[in-house]
Amino acid sequence: MARAYDVIDIEKKWQRRWADEGTYEVDNDDPRPPWYVLTMYPYPSGPAHMGHVRNYTFGDLLVRHRTMLGCSVLSPFGFDSFGLPAENAAIKTGTHPRIFTEARIAELKESILALGAVYDWRREIRSHDPEYIQWNQFIFKKLLAAGLAYRQKAQVNWCPGCQTVLANEQVLPDGTCERSGDLVVKRDLEQWFFRITQYADELLDDLDDLDWPERVKTMQRNWIGRSEGAEFDLVVEGRDGSDGRPPLALTVYTTRPDTSYGMTYAVVAPEHPLVDQLTTPEHRASVADVRSLAAASSDVERMSESGTAGLAKRGAFTGSSVINPFTGQPVPVYVADYVLMGYGTGAIMAVPAEDARDWDFAQAYGLPYIRTVQPPEGWDEHGGADGGPGGAYTGPGEKINSDWLNGLDIPTAKAEATEWLESKGIGRAKVNYRLRDWLVSRQRFWGCPIPVVYCPEHGIVPVPDDQLPVLAPDDVEFLPTGQSPLANNLEFLETTCPICGGPAVRETDTMDTFVDSSWYFLRFTDPWDTERPFDPEMARHWMPVRQYIGGIEHAILHLLYARFYTKALADLGVGPPDLREPFDQLFTQGMIRMDGKKMSKSRGNLISPSTYFETVGADALRLFHLFVGPPADDMDWTDQTDSVIEGCGRYLDRVWRLAVPAEDAPHALRGGELTPEDISIRRATHRLIDRVNHDYERWSYNTSVAACMEFVNVVQPYARGNGHADVVAEAVDTLLLLLAPMTPHLTAEAWERRHGDHIHVQPWPVSDPALALEETVTLVVQVNGKVRDRIEVDPGIDEDEATRLALASAKVIEQLAGAAPRRVISRPPRLVNIVP
RNA sequence: GCCCGGGUGGCGGAAUGGCAGACGCGAUGGACUCAAAAUCCAUUGUCCGAAAGGGCGUGCGGGUUCGAGUCCCGCCCCGGGCACCA
Numbered sequence: 055m056a057r058a059y060d061v062i063d064i065e066k067k068w069q070r071r072w073a074d075e076g077t078y079e080v081d082n083d084d085p086r087p088p089w090y091v092l093t094m095y096p097y098p099s100g101p102a103h104m105g106h107v108r109n110y111t112f113g114d115l116l117v118r119h120r121t122m123l124g125c126s127v128l129s130p131f132g133f134d135s136f137g138l139p140a141e142n143a144a145i146k147t148g149t150h151p152r153i154f155t156e157a158r159i160a161e162l163k164e165s166i167l168a169l170g171a172v173y174d175w176r177r178e179i180r181s182h183d184p185e186y187i188q189w190n191q192f193i194f195k196k197l198l199a200a201g202l203a204y205r206q207k208a209q210v211n212w213c214p215g216c217q218t219v220l221a222n223e224q225v226l227p228d229g230t231c232e233r234s235g236d237l238v239v240k241r242d243l244e245q246w247f248f249r250i251t252q253y254a255d256e257l258l259d260d261l262d263d264l265d266w267p268e269r270v271k272t273m274q275r276n277w278i279g280r281s282e283g284a285e286f287d288l289v290v291e292g293r294d295g296s297d298g299r300p301p302l303a304l305t306v307y308t309t310r311p312d313t314s315y316g317m318t319y320a321v322v323a324p325e326h327p328l329v330d331q332l333t334t335p336e337h338r339a340s341v342a343d344v345r346s347l348a349a350a351s352s353d354v355e356r357m358s359e360s361g362t363a364g365l366a367k368r369g370a371f372t373g374s375s376v377i378n379p380f381t382g383q384p385v386p387v388y389v390a391d392y393v394l395m396g397y398g399t400g401a402i403m404a405v406p407a408e409d410a411r412d413w414d415f416a417q418a419y420g421l422p423y424i425r426t427v428q429p430p431e432g433w434d435e436h437g438g439a440d441g442g443p444g445g446a447y448t449g450p451g452e453k454i455n456s457d458w459l460n461g462l463d464i465p466t467a468k469a470e471a472t473e474w475l476e477s478k479g480i481g482r483a484k485v486n487y488r489l490r491d492w493l494v495s496r497q498r499f500w501g502c503p504i505p506v507v508y509c510p511e512h513g514i515v516p517v518p519d520d521q522l523p524v525l526a527p528d529d530v531e532f533l534p535t536g537q538s539p540l541a542n543n544l545e546f547l548e549t550t551c552p553i554c555g556g557p558a559v560r561e562t563d564t565m566d567t568f569v570d571s572s573w574y575f576l577r578f579t580d581p582w583d584t585e586r587p588f589d590p591e592m593a594r595h596w597m598p599v600r601q602y603i604g605g606i607e608h609a610i611l612h613l614l615y616a617r618f619y620t621k622a623l624a625d626l627g628v629g630p631p632d633l634r635e636p637f638d639q640l641f642t643q644g645m646i647r648m649d650g651k652k653m654s655k656s657r658g659n660l661i662s663p664s665t666y667f668e669t670v671g672a673d674a675l676r677l678f679h680l681f682v683g684p685p686a687d688d689m690d691w692t693d694q695t696d697s698v699i700e701g702c703g704r705y706l707d708r709v710w711r712l713a714v715p716a717e718d719a720p721h722a723l724r725g726g727e728l729t730p731e732d733i734s735i736r737r738a739t740h741r742l743i744d745r746v747n748h749d750y751e752r753w754s755y756n757t758s759v760a761a762c763m764e765f766v767n768v769v770q771p772y773a774r775g776n777g778h779a780d781v782v783a784e785a786v787d788t789l790l791l792l793l794a795p796m797t798p799h800l801t802a803e804a805w806e807r808r809h810g811d812h813i814h815v816q817p818w819p820v821s822d823p824a825l826a827l828e829e830t831v832t833l834v835v836q837v838n839g840k841v842r843d844r845i846e847v848d849p850g851i852d853e854d855e856a857t858r859l860a861l862a863s864a865k866v867i868e869q870l871a872g873a874a875p876r877r878v879i880s881r882p883p884r885l886v887n888i889v890p
Numbered sequence: 891g892c893c894c895g896g897g898u899g900g901c902g903g904a905a906u907g908g909c910a911g912a913c914g915c916g917a918u919g920g921a922c923u924c925a926a927a928a929u930c931c932a933u934u935g936u937c938c939g940a941a942a943g944g945g946c947g948u949g950c951g952g953g954u955u956c957g958a959g960u961c962c963c964g965c966c967c968c969g970g971g972c973a974c975c976a
Contacts (some may be wrong), residue, residue, distance in 0.1 A: 058928095268894080269893095269894060269895075269970090269971080272893070272894065272971085273893095273894090273971065273972080276893080276971085276972060277972090279975065281975075281976085283976080306976085307975095307976070308976060309975095309976065310976080321976090391974090392974050392976090393974085393976075394974075394975070394976090396975085397975045397976075398975075398976065401976095402976050403976085404976085405976090409976065410891085410974095411974055411976075412976080414974095486975075486976090487975090488975055606970085606971095609971085610971095681902090681903095681913080681914070682902065682903085682914090683902060683903060684903085687895095687896090687903095688969080688970090689902080690902085692901080692902090694901060694902080694915060694916070695902090695915095697914095697915055697916070698901095698902070698914070698915050698916095700915090701914055701915055702914085705914085707928095707929095708929095711929095756902095756903070756904085756913085756914095757903095757904070757905095757912085757913080759913075759914090760903090760904075760912065760913035760914075761912095761913085762913095763913055763914070764912075764913065767913090771930095774930095832909075834908070834909050836908080836909090836956085836957075838956080838957090839908095839956065839957045840957095841909055844909075876956095877956060878956090879908095879956050879957080881908065884908065884909090885908045885909085885957090887908080887956055887957060888956090889956050889957095
């Protein structure tokens with residue numbers, strides 16, 4: 055489309071100037087108040103896509119707006135440059151991941167610059183740079199020394215197609231690999247973990263004070279999954295030690311100790327260490343079947359066959375019984391895969407009457423149930439999950455069939471039962487979490503090496519600080535062997551023990567890339583430091599990040615890990631001790647969909663921003679993303695989207711023509727006294743400032759754009775008619791300032807042509823409260839809630855006057871037809887409602 | 891199954907319990923033009939009406955209120971998250 059100004063040249067010119075002049079570079083001793091805004095650093099996958107554009111448009115708007123408000127705004131950028139795609143590309147093409155990654159970084163950086171988003175590039179961080187690796191490894195060693203990093207055997211996700219372990223988030227909900235589509239299997243490997251569970255309570259409690267979307271906080275709370283209950287021992291029948299054999303007991307965890315009188319059986323997980331001791335000879339075969347079936351099936355298979363039918367082959371009686379300490383009676387012990395070894399104690403007391411899963415299992419195996427909570431009337435006739443009779447009842451009610459607990463409510467009975475267990479010395483109150491320790495080792499090349507060596511004499515030995523960073527050699531072969539290429543590189547592998555100097559081997563695993571992203575925001579505050587990861591004083595100066603922006607897909611993993619790291623670093627003395635949370639406010643923008651699916655490279659439904667940079671320009675594309683709807687909402691990219699983007703370009707043309715009139719344009723502007731029309735334009739100008747301020751504060755950019763559009767609709771005819779020169783100048787300058795954070799190039803160029811200086815170093819406009827007040831207000835007159843008349847009134851009108859005016863309205867008199875109003879609701883100056 | 895969001899014109903979306911549909915896209919008509927593009931002006935929820943004007947309208951059914959898109963109760967549909975966590 056033909057444009058009113060030279061979009062491409064002007065955008066290039068200003069992008070160059072911001073870079074050359076260092077407009078958005080801030081020093082750590084900047085005297086202005088600090089304000090840290092950060093958009094999640096991206097994985098460099100090539101040129102920016104629309105999701106990036108949307109993201110960085112919001113971030114850039116904040117940077118420019120806050121700068122105009124007089125803050126020193128820290129706006130850094132970096133690249134989350136380690137990761138599997140680069141390594142897979144290396145396996146495929148033989149190109150070293152560094153070469154591949156740095157080419158992608160260059161492409162992404164170029165499109166970020168073309169968008170006109172501004173950063174202090176002096177602070178750029180790339181996770182694969184040796185300096186970042188060095189401090190990443192330094193922190194790992196700190197965690198290791200503090201016992202927050204440890205090594206243990208664990209089940210991990212293994213993709214046979216990719217010949218590598220996968221992160222949990224790379225396994226799709228159906229249990230397949232997101233890349234190859236192969237079914238992911240479990241493998242037991244010795245792995246490195248971070249002890250995030252040590253911070254479970256703090257991670258949970260501190261959520262309350264964060265200015266984050268409730269949705270994200272809820273997701274984190276669920277993920278941490280704190281549950282309170284009791285743990286207690288069930289003595290195996292005949293194994294109380296009286297016959298000379300050592301006593302044997304099964305420890306179970308429950309959140310419902312109050313239901314103990316309803317225990318009709320117990321269950322152990324197939325992997326439970328006591329299964330062999332519990333299983334009697336005649337049940338060995340069926341128990342072995344359950345165990346092998348459980349070992350061979352994926353989580354998905356286990357879940358898909360739940361319900362009574364599926365359960366039939368997924369459990370078996372062990373032949374043993376345990377004594378319910380509450381009743382003294384024995385109940386049978388089953389092995390079943392609906393109990394997980396990884397949670398609680400891997401064993402449960404089963405109460406079919408008050409637990410749906412136990413109910414299903416009991417139905418399948420013909421086990422009895424005893425209700426210990428009185429269900430509501432009619433429950434056993436039609437209260438079941440399928441609307442049929444019975445079923446587990448998990449609601450509130452009075453305790454029954456429970457001896458001394460009878461008559462109590464559930465919370466009281468829980469407390470009483472726990473106290474009883476404690477007094478008898480067979481159990482205790484116990485808090486459990488769903489949250490597991492963070493598995494950080496990866497059998498990959500393109501990641502940060504874990505800085506330890508293994509010495510036959512001294513075991514795990516951290517690499518001394520003066521030998522950091524441990525860098526991977528370049529001359530490796532990229533083969534899909536299921537091991538990091540490092541394991542086949544003897545030069546890297548073989549080393550000496552830092553303690554004894556004897557032969558030792560290096561760790562060949564690398565760290566999860568989420569480790570890299572767990573503290574990069576701290577490094578940004580002091581990226582030049584060569585003595586430590588960052589100076590705690592610099593972190594104290596800038597942190598916490600005032601506004602963090604990113605996708606909802608990071609609601610749990612990255613945001614939880616970064617919170618954990620911030621707390622751990624504070625405790626380890628690396629970060630400021632009082633910095634417990636990294637991100638003050640979080641904004642999660644909506645995603646862009648196309649044909650109902652998320653726009654992404656892997657789906658091949660990307661729309662490239664670069665074509666828009668070369669046609670309508672970055673400003674129009676930015677304005678579109680701000681205008682299209684609430685930033686938090688998802689948006690659909692459709693056939694009509696291009697028209698809307700062009701509409702944004704058209705609006706910018708109108709702004710341009712208003713701000714920079716063509717030489718041959720008719721100039722009818724006048725001077726002299728201000729007329730009432732002039733004053734009403736001034737009022738509109740000052741009201742616009744208030745509106746935009748209000749909308750910026752609540753992230754309502756679509757309505758602030760709408761307000762600016764309305765304003766041009768008013769000012770344009772005024773300026774073309776007999777407008778007053780001063781009034782037009784005030785209107786246009788204000789508009790340019792308000793638009794500057796949204797469309798930085800056009801406003802900069804227009805401002806320079808009008809004033810000769812730089813709009814982005816101007817102060818944000820301030821409205822005159824007297825002018826911003828409305829001159830007259832439309833009083834809506836309703837009769838019985840229906841609008842019958844509108845009267846222009848003074849904004850300061852009182853109740854009686856409003857009532858008087860309303861009752862005097864010809865329309866009202868007609869509607870009332872002589873009858874006296876029964877009631878008049880007067881809400882000056884906006885509304886009067888007359889009830890006849 | 892549980893927990894969040896959300897259902898408003900042809901479309902994207904506005905609306906501290908107080909004029910529903912701001913703003914934009916699209917569409918229709920007009921001005922300018924030899925013509926087109928661009929630009930500018932006007933109309934644009936729906937029904938009745940020549941018009942003035944009036945009726946109906948925010949997923950469905952109830953309720954609270956002088957007044958409900960907005961608050962409450964019960965449903966339906968769409969999107970997302972979690973899902974053997976005892």
